[in-house]
Amino acid sequence: xxxxxxxxxKEPGFTALFFLAAAEVAxxxxxxxxxxxxxxxxxxAGLRTWYVGGTDAGFGYVDTPIRYQDANLHxxxxxxxxxxxxxxxxxxxCYAKLLVLPWNQSWDYSYDSLPMVTCFHDLRMxxxxxxxxxxxxxxxxxLRLRRTCPALILEIGRAHV
Numbered sequence: 001x002x003x004x005x006x007x008x009x010k011e012p013g014f015t016a017l018f019f020l021a022a023a024e025v026a027x028x029x030x031x032x033x034x035x036x037x038x039x040x041x042x043x044x045a046g047l048r049t050w051y052v053g054g055t056d057a058g059f060g061y062v063d064t065p066i067r068y069q070d071a072n073l074h075x076x077x078x079x080x081x082x083x084x085x086x087x088x089x090x091x092x093x094c095y096a097k098l099l100v101l102p103w104n105q106s107w108d109y110s111y112d113s114l115p116m117v118t119c120f121h122d123l124r125m126x127x128x129x130x131x132x133x134x135x136x137x138x139x140x141x142x143l144r145l146r147r148t149c150p151a152l153i154l155e156i157g158r159a160h161v
Contacts, residue, residue: 003016003017004040004044007044007045007048008044008047008048008051011048013044014041014044014045014048015041017037017038017040017041017044018037018038018041020037021033021034021037021038021041023153023154024037026142026143026146026153027146027150027153065112065116066083066084066087066088066091066116067084069083069084069087069116074118082118082119083116083117083118086116086117086118086119086120086122086125086128087114087116087117089117089128089132090114090117090124090127090128091114092128092131092132093124093127093128093130093131094114094127096127096130096131096134096135097127097131138152138155142155
């Protein structure tokens with residue numbers, strides 16, 4: 001009930017259901033529970049999409065400049081897609097840094113607070129690689145120890161939510 005309520009308020013609420021389904025597969029493989037959680041996830045995502053009037057948030061350039069990186073700014077659509085992808089991944093790396101080093105919690109990614117990552121040679125790519133390798137290594141370690149210490153898998157979800 002609390003997860004459903006939180007899912008109507010903010011996206012991490014209903015993504016928790018998807019994580020619980022994945023944890024159920026990793027820990028116990030009770031397929032009825034997995035399908036029930038996935039069905040609840042789909043229903044809650046659909047309800048939230050209907051409730052908020054679609055998936056378009058209607059933010060402007062100042063709010064989310066990454067979204068507006070297009071071929072007019074970067075020459076080709078392929079280059080613009082690369083800039084958008086790398087810049088969104090860089091946001092994830094910044095969030096991971098905040099989880100580890102939480103001293104400056106006043107975080108805002110609007111306008112130019114995070115410059116766009118435009119190529120693979122940018123040094124900020126190291127932060128992206130480190131963040132995703134850390135999550136992948138935690139997942140592998142948790143799966144390896146899932147029988148002796150199932151709490152490790154649930155800790156990954158706690159970091160997510």
